[in-house]
Amino acid sequence: MKQYNVAILGATGEVGREMMKILAERNFPIKTLKLLASERSAGKVMMFRDTPLTVEAASEASFEGMDIVLGAASADLARTLAPAIKAAGAVFVDNSSAFRGCPDVPLIVPEINGEDAKWHNGIISNPNCSTIITLMAVKGIHKLSPIRAMVASTYQAVSGAGAGGPIELAEQTKALSEGAPVSCKVFPYQIAQNLIPQIGSFLEDGYTTEEMKMQVEGRKIMHKDDLRVTCTCVRVPVVRSHSIAVSVYTEKPLTVEAVKEQIAKEAGCRLVDDPQSKVYPMPLDTSDQDIVFVGRIRPDIAFENGITLWCCGDQVRKGAATNAVQIAELLIEA
Amino acid sequence: MKQYNVAILGATGEVGREMMKILAERNFPIKTLKLLASERSAGKVMMFRDTPLTVEAASEASFEGMDIVLGAASADLARTLAPAIKAAGAVFVDNSSAFRGCPDVPLIVPEINGEDAKWHNGIISNPNCSTIITLMAVKGIHKLSPIRAMVASTYQAVSGAGAGGPIELAEQTKALSEGAPVSCKVFPYQIAQNLIPQIGSFLEDGYTTEEMKMQVEGRKIMHKDDLRVTCTCVRVPVVRSHSIAVSVYTEKPLTVEAVKEQIAKEAGCRLVDDPQSKVYPMPLDTSDQDIVFVGRIRPDIAFENGITLWCCGDQVRKGAATNAVQIAELLIEA
Numbered sequence: 001m002k003q004y005n006v007a008i009l010g011a012t013g014e015v016g017r018e019m020m021k022i023l024a025e026r027n028f029p030i031k032t033l034k035l036l037a038s039e040r041s042a043g044k045v046m047m048f049r050d051t052p053l054t055v056e057a058a059s060e061a062s063f064e065g066m067d068i069v070l071g072a073a074s075a076d077l078a079r080t081l082a083p084a085i086k087a088a089g090a091v092f093v094d095n096s097s098a099f100r101g102c103p104d105v106p107l108i109v110p111e112i113n114g115e116d117a118k119w120h121n122g123i124i125s126n127p128n129c130s131t132i133i134t135l136m137a138v139k140g141i142h143k144l145s146p147i148r149a150m151v152a153s154t155y156q157a158v159s160g161a162g163a164g165g166p167i168e169l170a171e172q173t174k175a176l177s178e179g180a181p182v183s184c185k186v187f188p189y190q191i192a193q194n195l196i197p198q199i200g201s202f203l204e205d206g207y208t209t210e211e212m213k214m215q216v217e218g219r220k221i222m223h224k225d226d227l228r229v230t231c232t233c234v235r236v237p238v239v240r241s242h243s244i245a246v247s248v249y250t251e252k253p254l255t256v257e258a259v260k261e262q263i264a265k266e267a268g269c270r271l272v273d274d275p276q277s278k279v280y281p282m283p284l285d286t287s288d289q290d291i292v293f294v295g296r297i298r299p300d301i302a303f304e305n306g307i308t309l310w311c312c313g314d315q316v317r318k319g320a321a322t323n324a325v326q327i328a329e330l331l332i333e334a
Numbered sequence: 335m336k337q338y339n340v341a342i343l344g345a346t347g348e349v350g351r352e353m354m355k356i357l358a359e360r361n362f363p364i365k366t367l368k369l370l371a372s373e374r375s376a377g378k379v380m381m382f383r384d385t386p387l388t389v390e391a392a393s394e395a396s397f398e399g400m401d402i403v404l405g406a407a408s409a410d411l412a413r414t415l416a417p418a419i420k421a422a423g424a425v426f427v428d429n430s431s432a433f434r435g436c437p438d439v440p441l442i443v444p445e446i447n448g449e450d451a452k453w454h455n456g457i458i459s460n461p462n463c464s465t466i467i468t469l470m471a472v473k474g475i476h477k478l479s480p481i482r483a484m485v486a487s488t489y490q491a492v493s494g495a496g497a498g499g500p501i502e503l504a505e506q507t508k509a510l511s512e513g514a515p516v517s518c519k520v521f522p523y524q525i526a527q528n529l530i531p532q533i534g535s536f537l538e539d540g541y542t543t544e545e546m547k548m549q550v551e552g553r554k555i556m557h558k559d560d561l562r563v564t565c566t567c568v569r570v571p572v573v574r575s576h577s578i579a580v581s582v583y584t585e586k587p588l589t590v591e592a593v594k595e596q597i598a599k600e601a602g603c604r605l606v607d608d609p610q611s612k613v614y615p616m617p618l619d620t621s622d623q624d625i626v627f628v629g630r631i632r633p634d635i636a637f638e639n640g641i642t643l644w645c646c647g648d649q650v651r652k653g654a655a656t657n658a659v660q661i662a663e664l665l666i667e668a
Binding site for chain 1: 484528530539540541564566590629630634636642644646
């Protein structure tokens with residue numbers, strides 16, 4: 001079997017570290033693995049399987065000989081280094097938002113539009129975490145009848161803000177229990193015992209950048225240019241796994257039974273829906289897993305042809321690192 | 335000024351204690367205050383202003399001479415004792431769900447349908463907490479153009495489950511930080527660092543009793559029998575104040591500016607909506623207050639004539655105790 005030279009750009013961050021773990025877990029056919037990060041992290045040693053690897057400072061010279069570069073860095077760094085990655089002949093699977101909107105860059109959730117990997121021009125974008133989890137939950141519905149619109153409210157874990165998020169939640173929780181002052185570095189306000197209805201920055205129309213991703217990225221992934229999505233994104237004091245309450249409106253009416261049956265068959269989904277026995281998805285149950293849990297499936301009351309449901313998924317894994325590695329797998333299969 | 339004999343049924347619970355506090359705060363004209371609770375709490379001494387009062391065991395004989403009985407007990411106890419309260423000639427302002435659906439019982443949010451107090455027959459029901467907070471936030475919109483439908487997702491604090499909720503959250507948080515096992519008594523699953531998408535019990539159609547209240551009670555309070563509300567209720571690890579993300583669909587299109595202007599004028603509401611300066615409602619800011627904070631007001635994208643917003647309010651105060659005392663104030667003004 002052919003083996004590949006793979007680099008992780010941003011290897012020391014939360015998503016980068018998870019990518020290493022998932023490459024190992026999924027036995028990705030690696031010839032060499034190069035760990036790239038900022039100057040500050042250069043020299044740091046990290047373990048990949050049983051091999052110690054030294055982190056190198058990322059530069060335009062880093063990509064020579066690479067086949068695949070998994071990007072877990074900022075959008076700015078992705079933009080700066082993309083030309084060098086392409087010039088080196090590697091494919092850049094980028095988790096940042098830098099290229100998601102570019103017409104010549106596929107945006108892929110492998111279980112939904114894996115075939116889009118065929119037309120890449122050196123860059124493939126990994127979608128937003130909440131978007132991946134929500135679309136994974138509703139993709140079965142879209143097969144039964146095309147989705148016209150969605151109204152979604154997210155309950156997003158602090159680890160979505162990077163490794164500093166869980167540390168800040170833990171520090172604030174400790175401070176509260178000791179009656180000490182709470183300090184905020186990662187989040188603009190106290191997140192322990194609170195909710196912050198802002199993720200990303202605000203656009204002119206009052207939506208955040210994060211909220212608009214579900215419509216903008218959803219249209220591209222689902223090949224549905226007229227999809228309409230209203231989304232409210234809220235940070236909650238949960239360590240890991242995002243949850244989403246979503247009402248999905250389809251072209252034709254669907255029965256709850258048909259929807260449950262379809263979701264139970266969908267790759268990457270687990271139907272967790274026996275409310276009378278208190279069985280429904282919860283973030284604690286989905287953390288450190290790749291499967292999106294879907295439950296609370298019921299008819300929507302507000303509008304015709306609606307199904308309302310609740311889903312949870314690990315946003316560091318399926319919402320980021322696992323999805324990126326799955327995209328890389330599409331490249332080596334091709 | 336006339337003074338009244340008032341009883342609190344369930345005085346030792348979270349809402350009952352808050353009712354005492356609010357009667358004092360609002361200088362309710364009290365002649366005598368009688369504290370009623372279960373046999374177990376009888377004999378307990380509680381302070382009302384500077385006066386120690388002894389809790390009595392509630393029975394059918396408790397209500398003689400009372401003018402107003404504020405109910406903060408279970409629906410079962412409310413049903414059992416309501417005939418005795420009515421027979422004694424008192425008006426029963428009941429916070430339980432026992433009578434909310436009865437055609438001859440008004441269900442009142444004073445700022446919305448205070449005039450309904452006029453047709454009571456001895457019982458007035460206090461609405462569900464999330465319903466009060468959501469309707470307070472959207473009542474200004476309903477004045478501009480009647481609301482046809484809403485899609486709501488709640489983020490409900492642990493204190494909504496009674497005084498045991500915050501204790502359980504604190505105990506679980508402590509256990510997690512010590513690596514000790516987490517025990518669940520009040521909630522069916524761990525709530526610390528988790529979300530539980532169940533409040534109330536499940537109905538046949540997959541909704542919970544709590545979720546259906548927003549439509550059923552909303553119709554009665556807003557005098558709008560064809561209001562359609564899809565609601566998902568979720569318990570979150572927040573101590574106090576419920577938050578709701580809601581999309582509101584009106585008969586006519588409204589501008590965001592008109593909606594903001596109206597909400598800023600609404601009694602009991604505060605417009606907290608300057609997202610570019612990171613100003614939006616958060617549960618920490620609304621706790622121990624009567625005002626419902628409303629912000630993140632923006633056009634809905636999913637459907638025509640929609641406005642999406644985010645609101646927070648203290649469910650023990652405006653969502654329960656304060657609203658009940660306000661209803662009692664309507665009775666003495668009449």
